[in-house]
Amino acid sequence: MKKRFALLLSIIIFLLSIFMVGCSSEEVKNNGKEKVITDLLGREVKIKENVERVVAIGPGALRLYIYVGGKDKIVGIEEFEKKNAKGRPYIIANKELIDLPVVGLGGPNNPPDPEKIVAVKPDVIFTTYAKDKAEADNLQNKTGIPVIAISYGKTSLFDNAVNESLRLIGKVINKEERANQVVDFIENAKKDLEKRTADIKDENRPTVYIGALGMKGMHGIESTQGKYSLFTALNIKNLADETGKTGSVMIDKEKLVEWNPNIIFIDLGGLEIVKQDYSKNTKFYDSLTAFKEGNVYSQLPYNFYSTNIDTALVNAYFIGKTVYPERFNDINIKEKAEDIYKFFVGKELFDKMQGDFGELGKLDMK
Structure with missing residues (x-):
């Protein structure tokens, strides 16, 4: 009787262990879900379903990110962003960013620093530095981190590349509603200005x-x-x-x-x-x-x-x-x-x- 009970108990424990392993495996699978997005250079980039850690490098990249995502998820910023907040409302309003680790020199003429970026372990890198697919792919290969190219376009305001970049950021960090609100705000302002004077x-x-x-x-x-x-x-x-x-x-x-x-x-x-x-x-x-x-x-x-x-x-x-x-x-x-x-x-x-x-x-x- 005791042997039978011990055998039954062993079977139950074995089945439970299989069940727990199965749950654990499913949990890892769910947490590791991925999606594919297309960036502003037309590159298909595979990223995590739930991006939690972000860096944004190059002229204007951090600004566009903050318009959509605020300071949340940012894990490092460029030295250039830390030097002088004067005239940059996105930094003035989020002074905590100044205390984050440095992920490169930044500035219009300085290339990204792969080692410093990797050190803060971002899930994705948003960049305005990349002028072509090869440049974006090169940074992605050096870091092993998905690189997403965004852009300001060619005009100082009301360039459609900005709208596309804002929507792309929203898609990556699952804040599409906010991204659409920002795009609508810009477009509505443009329409208002034009309508008043047309x-x-x-x-x-x-x-x-x-x-x-x-x-x-x-x-x-x-x-x-x-x-x-x-x-x-x-x-x-x-x-x-x-x-x-x-x-x-x-x-x-x-x-x-x-x-x-x-x-x-x-x-x-x-x-x-x-x-x-x-x-x-x-x-x-x-x-x-x-x-x-x-x-x-x-x-x-x-x-x-x-x-x-x-x-x-x-x-x-x-x-x-x-x-x-x-x-x-x-x-x-x-x-x-x-x-x-x-x-x-x-x-x-x-x-x-x-x-x-x-x-x-x-x-x-x-």
Whole structure:
């Protein structure tokens, strides 16, 4: 009887052990589920179903991630991101990121550091560094970690590559709803800006110029942009479009005299350079109608390690209200700015940005 009982007990224990092993194996299988996504370079990348650890490297990569995922899951950042948070709301609003391990130097001209990335054990690497499939594959082969290429595209704002990147981030970290909300916010702002100004007759549109735009550093009034995306969205008559160029361009100051714009905007990042030049060449500046009539206004710098989309949108509404006041009379810039910053990074940072760079408004060079 005892032998029979012992045998029965052994069988039960054996069956239970098989059951437990089976459960354990199934649990590992479930936790190890994978999915395949296609990145911005058209690469098919196999990733974990539940990504928990992330690094985002290259100009703007961390910013786009934070817009969708906040600071959660980030396990390391580039040294460049730690150096100076000024002008970068995504860092200002998430100062805890500064204490994370360094995963490379960062910056526009420094390649990724595979060893430092591997050290923080990310599940995925988002990168804006990779310009082609080979470059992305090379980093993936060196680290053994899935590399997902994202992009800002070619324009400073309202580029569809940004929307695709935001949605891709959402898909990877299972925050597709938030990603769609961010894309919708950007697209709705674009539609609002365009709708407010679309029906203004050409003869009623003032001529406008923007100077002192940052381009791999700070510059004076000669630094501008053709097809400037903020102006384009507002249907503004951008005199720099006459250069036939898209994006950053340095003009001859005499060209500015020839154009003689009705309104001039100065990026606050280059304001001091303009002020110094004004003190040396006052006669030149005072020959311009915009300076003579007091129609010179500021713009917050928004290109720091690629585009701060939130600040760019704040500028767009301010520019619209300045050039077409009757079309934006319902917009309170401070309220609009705080809504924008809070949506993108979770904090109201308009006062902080103005404290760091100067106020949005009319400029007096004297």
